[in-house]
Amino acid sequence: MADARPFHWEYEPPKVPRERYLVTGGRALEGTINVSGAKNAALKMLAAATLTGERCRLTNVPEIEDVRAMTDTLRDLGVVVDHPEPNCYEISAGDVDWLFVPLEAAAKMRASFMLLGPLLARFGEVIISNPGGDRIGRRPVDLHVDAMRTLGAEIEYRYGYYYAKAPGRLRGTDVRFPFVTVMGTENAMLAATLADGHTTIRPAAREPEVDDLIAFLQKMGASVERTAPDTIEVHGRRRLRGAEHRVMPDRIEAGTFAIAAGITGGHVVLDGADCDTMNALVEVLGRTGLAVACAPDRMDVDARAVGPGGLKAVDIETGAYPALATDIQPPTAVLLTQARGRSTVRETIFEDRLEWLAELRKMGATIDVKSPHEAVIEGPAALHAATVEISDLRAGASLILAALAADGTSSIGGAHHVQRGYENIERKFLDLGARIERVQEGELTATA
Ligand code: UD1
Secondary structure: HHHHOOOOOOOOOOOEEEEEEEEEEEOOOOEEEEEOOOOHHHHHHHHHHHOOOOOOEEEEOOOHHHHHHHHHHHHHHEEEEEEEEEOEEEEEEEOOOOOEHHHHHHHHHHHHHHHHHHHHHHHOEEEEEEEOOOOOOOOOOHHHHHHHHHHHOEEEEEOEEEEEEOOOOOEEOOOEEEOHHHHHHHHHHHHHHEEEEEEEEEOOOOOHHHHHHHHHHHHHHOEEEEEEEEEEEEOOOOOOOOEEEEEEHHOOOHHHHHHHHHHHEEEEEEOOOOHHOOOHHHHHHHHOOOOOEEOOOOOEEEOOOOOOOOOOOOEEEEOOOOOHHHHHHHHHHHHHHHHHEEEEOOOOOOOOOOOHHHHHOOOEEEEEEEEOEEEEEEOOOOOOEEEOOOOOHHHHHHHHHHHHHHHHHEEEEEHHHHOOOOHHHHHHHHOOOOOEEEEEEEEEOOOO
């Protein structure tokens, strides 16, 4: 019930079982894995399905905690979400009777804010929690809110919630962002599909997941198109219809396993990987000396010819697509601990993405964090087992990678962060010959 929900200052994050990974390093990974569907595409499509009352069917959806959080949130709104078989979700948003996205959803997952645009455009109102609670400075949503206001919405912020209303229909307009924002672009685009008139979004994010979302919207009958690399144009429609779509492969997951091959001196084939969406990473891997071969729907990463300490140091810099993705920067940093010489890591998107390097240092890496945006790595470092804690999704996968290259058995706490975004990660590593298990600790820990 609405009045039973806690205010921000009363809110306690839900508890999840406390689990650790135990990872024993020292084996070269060999074999083939299937790349799962892209988290960052699937979550937006689940939100987009609320733009119509008709049934939408999504396949190749990764079975991860973030998808569970999004489908739970949709069900709370009154949306019918069926799960007829693994990786397939059917969404019918005929009766949405509760236009309220609570703090519980937002605290679990920032992508819950993707419901702002579609619910506002279709139902004319929504009350939605600020993701991340009161940590407004760190991962703000001001650009999403500004875009909705430009489209004619009235939005007030009170007690941690945005109260959004669209008197009549939203109105097509020019949405200008001061810099590229992925979800900001997507939220504006979803809202504009049902707005009255024509909308131009610029600069629009160029991430491939945005284009996959466009493809899904077009199947729903939306008039939306990327008319220039940084421009998306939308002609608003009165209604959209149900559609079926297969989610694109996850390029961050593929990149993580590509790096696993590199860091263990192994050979991994990534079935279903789309190299065309991973050019910046493929280039970096090539510069370190790894042999990367691309074919349609397949990527092959071979490190067997690179002897111990034979990787070359590389300077990397993250950026909006097509530059190197910030989400693949932590795994790449682990790879660079094994490269000979000095590598520089420049993180230009987020200010907290280098903090986890303190954990990597506990495993023997030589890293000098110069600023929140720059770290210098000296390699090759002989990594050793350690007890470390995961702070977020990408740091978690990266600590597993480091442990795979380390001597001994590492104990990595905070496994739930990794479950948010990687489907069957242990199974996939086991299939490649890794020694990894997830063990319960018995206590409970609060979710991030
Ligand atoms: C998405 C991805 C995330 C990825 C990121 C950058 C999803 C679910 N998440 O996050 O995995 O790391 O893109 O590729 O798709 N910003 C503002 N105000 C806003 C919005 C963003 O200042 O209203 C800032 C952010 O703090 C950041 C920058 O803009 O510094 C870019 O962030 P953005 O592209 O919006 O990231 P997300 O869409 O949240």
